[in-house]
Amino acid sequence: MAVAKKITINDVALAAGVSVSTVSLVLSGKGRISSATGQRVNDAVEQLGFVRNRQASALRGGQSGVIGLIVRDLTSPFYAELTAGLTEALEAQGRMVFLLHGGREADQLLQRLDMLLTQGVDGVIVAGASGVSNELCERAAEKGVPLVFASRASYLDEADTLRPDNMQAAQMLTEHLIRRGHQRIAWLGGQSSSLTRAERVGGYCATLIKYGLPFHSEWVVECGSSQKQAAEAISTLLRASPTISAVICYNDVIAMGAWFGLIRAGRQSGDGGVETFFGHQVALGAFADVSENALDDLPIVWATTPAREMGYTLADRIMQRIEKSDVQAGHQIVSARLVTVK
Missing domain, CATH: 3.40.50.2300 (Response regulator)
Structure with missing residues (x-):
């Protein structure tokens, strides 16, 4: 008897026409998701017969289920909002975030990265790394760990980066x-x-x-x-x-x-x-x-340029890098929106 194909969260995302993070946020009841999008996701879940298994997802392929996050300045409102969105999206996918404060010195950032690599994290996100991005990339590559940057400006154009325009x-x-x-x-x-x-x-x-x-x-x-x-x-x-x-x-x-x-x-x-x-x-x-x-x-x-939404996008990006080793590093620029408050 043929074994039925197991339905994954990627199948649900494809059927609903949304990202994997959006599916996870709908399933967990987190984030600001429109009712129309939520309905599309729920319809896809019901149609496909998707059953979520957080633990299996995290442990698949010998993964630890932990994503490292190094934030250079936790007092920055931008990075605080970004961290909130990123954590929300990753936890909705059954992942744990290992947060470290990077500090403003280059050697501190490098030490924090070494610490995360020693702990066996599945991937690392660095929020703010002016001046040391090349060294960070080299160390992560040596261990075969995906590394994605979030920045506020364009000093990381050669790395896998998300930043506002x-x-x-x-x-x-x-x-x-x-x-x-x-x-x-x-x-x-x-x-x-x-x-x-x-x-x-x-x-x-x-x-x-x-x-x-x-x-x-x-x-x-x-x-x-x-x-x-x-x-x-x-x-x-x-x-x-x-x-x-x-x-x-x-x-x-x-x-x-x-x-x-x-x-x-x-x-x-x-x-x-x-x-x-x-x-x-x-x-x-x-x-x-x-x-x-x-x-x-x-x-x-x-x-x-909502930093929390950038955090959602970062979650998608690091998961793509973890799940698909052939995904190439990219540079994504997020455009701003004009809002008039009256």
Whole structure:
């Protein structure tokens, strides 16, 4: 008698037209999955007769069922959200995440990787590894362990990497303000040493040039991620250049501080046309690493690249590398979305 083919989670994903991580999230009841997608997955499960076996999945092929995750800075909101999404998706597939804080020194990251490799993890994800990516790749390759990077900027182009498209996000945000009639647009926040900031400022400047608008170096203001510093900085900026009608903020903390600074200066923020801004209002745009549902209810235009969703994508990627040894390293760039909160 012929033995029936065992239905796998990959079969369910194919039948439902979604990713493996999406199937896992639906089955576990985790994540923000639309009702339509959930219904497609459940229909596929019922039609195929899929029965989930977490333990068998984790132990198949002599695997440990453990994925190593090294995060360079656990205090970063971006990496915290990414870690939450990644952990959620991997645990939904019956995998355990071994989380280590990498620190900011190169030798610390290398030590953490060696520790994970010694523990026999199935794969490793490194979130933030500027300057040591080649060494990390070499050590992981020696042990035959898949390695995937998550970064905030483009310094890891030769590795298997997932990162946001910082220039596209800045171009989209700047262009939105220009189409609202703004021609005197300033930049607030970030440090000159940040590559993420450099890419965003590059997109901002390129868009101004594209539309033939003025660029003033004194309108690009550095500022630490502090609401107090941002409030003081925007007040100083507008006193020096009162005709500025829009300001793009480096992140959500800067945006909140700028909003308070405008109130203190007797101004308001909003997303109206430029005719409403002279003398009273200043439009605010900002970058965010969270989903639309988590944004503050303020009159700010956001370019958002949800880090949690990037975590879901990372889970898919590392599982592909683990399950299929012939999968080649790639470079995936995640585009931002424009969100207007009213």
